[in-house]
Amino acid sequence: xxxxxxxxxxxxxxxxxxxxxxxxxxxxxxxxxxxxxxxxxxxxxxxxxxxxxxxxxxxxxxxxxxxxxxxxxxxxxxxxxxxxxxxxxxxxxxxxxxxxxxxxxxxxxxxxxxxxxxxxxxxxxxxxxxxxxxxxxxxxxxxxxxxxxxxxxxxxxxxxxxxxxxxxxxxxxxxxxxxxxxxxxxxxxxxxxxxxxxxxxxxxxxxxxxxxxxxxxxxxxxxxxxxxxxxxxxxxxxxxxxxxxxxxxxxxxxxxx
Amino acid sequence: xxxxxxxxxxxxxxxxxxxxxxxxxxxxxxxxxxxxxxxxxxxxxxxxxxxxxxxxxxxxxxxxxxxxxxxxxxxxxxxxxxxxxxxxxxxxxxxxxxxxxxxxxxxxxxxxxxxxxxxxxxxxxxxxxxxxxxxxxxxxxxxxxxxxxxxxxxxxxxxxxxxxxxxxxxxxxxxxxxxxxxxxxxxxxxxxxxxxxxxxxxxxxxxxxxxxxxxxxxxxxxxxxxxxxxxxxxxxxxxxxxxxxxxxxxxxxxxxxxxxxxxxxxxxxxxxxxxxxxxxxxxxxxxxxxxxxxxxxxxxxxxxxxxxxxx
Numbered sequence: 001x002x003x004x005x006x007x008x009x010x011x012x013x014x015x016x017x018x019x020x021x022x023x024x025x026x027x028x029x030x031x032x033x034x035x036x037x038x039x040x041x042x043x044x045x046x047x048x049x050x051x052x053x054x055x056x057x058x059x060x061x062x063x064x065x066x067x068x069x070x071x072x073x074x075x076x077x078x079x080x081x082x083x084x085x086x087x088x089x090x091x092x093x094x095x096x097x098x099x100x101x102x103x104x105x106x107x108x109x110x111x112x113x114x115x116x117x118x119x120x121x122x123x124x125x126x127x128x129x130x131x132x133x134x135x136x137x138x139x140x141x142x143x144x145x146x147x148x149x150x151x152x153x154x155x156x157x158x159x160x161x162x163x164x165x166x167x168x169x170x171x172x173x174x175x176x177x178x179x180x181x182x183x184x185x186x187x188x189x190x191x192x193x194x195x196x197x198x199x200x201x202x203x204x205x206x207x208x209x210x211x212x213x214x215x216x217x218x219x220x221x222x223x224x225x226x227x228x229x230x231x232x233x234x235x236x237x238x239x240x241x242x243x244x245x246x247x248x249x250x251x252x253x254x255x256x257x
Numbered sequence: 258x259x260x261x262x263x264x265x266x267x268x269x270x271x272x273x274x275x276x277x278x279x280x281x282x283x284x285x286x287x288x289x290x291x292x293x294x295x296x297x298x299x300x301x302x303x304x305x306x307x308x309x310x311x312x313x314x315x316x317x318x319x320x321x322x323x324x325x326x327x328x329x330x331x332x333x334x335x336x337x338x339x340x341x342x343x344x345x346x347x348x349x350x351x352x353x354x355x356x357x358x359x360x361x362x363x364x365x366x367x368x369x370x371x372x373x374x375x376x377x378x379x380x381x382x383x384x385x386x387x388x389x390x391x392x393x394x395x396x397x398x399x400x401x402x403x404x405x406x407x408x409x410x411x412x413x414x415x416x417x418x419x420x421x422x423x424x425x426x427x428x429x430x431x432x433x434x435x436x437x438x439x440x441x442x443x444x445x446x447x448x449x450x451x452x453x454x455x456x457x458x459x460x461x462x463x464x465x466x467x468x469x470x471x472x473x474x475x476x477x478x479x480x481x482x483x484x485x486x487x488x489x490x491x492x493x494x495x496x497x498x499x500x501x502x503x504x505x506x507x508x509x510x511x512x513x514x515x516x517x518x519x520x521x522x523x524x525x526x527x528x529x530x531x532x533x534x535x536x537x538x539x540x541x542x543x544x545x546x547x548x549x550x551x552x553x554x555x556x557x558x559x560x561x562x563x564x565x566x567x568x
Contacts, residue, residue: 072431073427093532095546101413115408116409166427168428
């Protein structure tokens with residue numbers, strides 16, 4: 001299987017602090033890849049580097065074999081990488097439907113003139129966008145709430161809506177930043193099934209940051225562990241959970257007696 | 258009150274409305290606050306006057322038809338805004354606002370000190386060309402243009418920028434481009450408003466385009482409700498007419514004006530319309546939103562609020 005995303009020797013320094021230091025790993029196409037590590041390990045920074053929110057200090061990010069480092073976020077999104085945020089960032093005052101419809105915009109190409117004069121091209125493409133948004137809502141079970149303002153959605157559904165909005169971009173790589181934050185075990189379980197379902201139905205690769213070990217161990221085919229910006233270990237769930245360095249990072253070193 | 262007086266107020270309200278509609282796109286829909294749009298009005302007014310003023314008067318103009326003045330004023334303001342935008346649109350939040358404030362004042366001071374167009378003494382002899390029907394037609398066109406723009410993917414992208422800039426970027430929206438479009442469109446509107454204003458007053462002076470004017474425009478947009486075109490229309494009509502209605506209070510009228518604005522903002526913090534539109538589709542949307550909210554509230558009271566809504 002080809003790698004959809006290759007990260008090589010990625011480094012990001014904020015002043016003297018290296019938030020990410022010489023990290024390399026590759027995400028295989030169609031896989032669910034986990035990124036774990038204690039707080040401040042640099043996981044979200046890596047997401048910000050991949051999506052172009054931060055510019056990297058050193059190294060390279062390659063997507064489908066092409067370097068994407070230095071591109072602005074909207075271009076990277078256009079190429080097929082999208083993400084959700086640790087602290088949910090919805091278009092809060094818009095309805096559920098409008099949130100998804102807005103994100104569908106890449107599927108249309110009508111100009112401002114087309115829209116101001118309401119030309120046939122506008123009508124045709126706009127209809128297609130509406131249909132696509134409706135379709136996504138029904139697949140993801142949000143049709144009943146389509147007119148609810150996003151801010152009034154229950155927490156779990158806000159997380160789900162953020163994923164739907166990301167899917168509206170037809171991504172090939174989806175980055176999920178702590179999707180299970182604040183969820184109880186039951187909800188986490190459902191989320192796990194959702195992630196697997198999305199991967200299969202939308203034919204995506206998924207890179208997920210998470211603290212819930214059940215989720216990570218349950219669905220990730222491969223895992224990278226970070227600590228203080230450095231890659232600590234990489235491997236399948238079983239290997240990772242036995243790795244002494246990983247155990248040390250999470251639980252502290254055993255004291256020699 | 259005679260018709261001439263009422264017509265004058267209506268014309269001023271209509272002229273203000275043109276500028277307010279543009280600012281509504283920038284502030285209400287794209288989320289960028291400006292305290293310098295009087296500067297764009299000034300550019301429009303002076304360029305428009307330069308086109309239409311007769312070549313025999315001093316300072317001389319080109320003596321061209323009014324339509325040329327309107328187009329030149331709008332286009333000129335738009336072009337200037339493009340260059341201003343290139344420099345300032347990367348500034349975040351309040352800093353952009355301060356930059357526009359500086360721009361507006363700079364335009365006024367340049368016009369004050371450059372003697373070419375009369376300097377601070379002003380420019381008399383601008384032909385009286387703004388008629389009520391012409392203003393109403395431009396207002397209607399401006400509303401249609403804006404409403405159609407806002408209800409398209411371009412408009413939705415601007416709203417997304419207002420709501421959550423980072424998420425908009427991640428959703429593939431070129432934030433800078435859409436801020437630029439909003440700024441240029443709003444400047445063209447302000448420029449056209451400036452041309453009509455000059456050709457209504459028949460005399461223009463840099464003092465007319467001070468920060469007070471910029472603030473007035475922004476107040477109207479906020480008063481009407483951010484993100485509502487009908488709010489901007491109502492706001493422009495009410496707040497232009499209010500000082501005239503309050504003329505009976507003589508020197509106290511500005512106090513009453515301020516008090517009225519504060520009262521409205523306290524009772525309706527989201528402005529008169531609060532993001533709603535007074536159109537059949539707008540009312541339907543508001544009704545659906547309310548219904549959905551009530552439904553969600555009921556469900557959460559029944560303890561099945563779908564928090565476990567994943568899966």
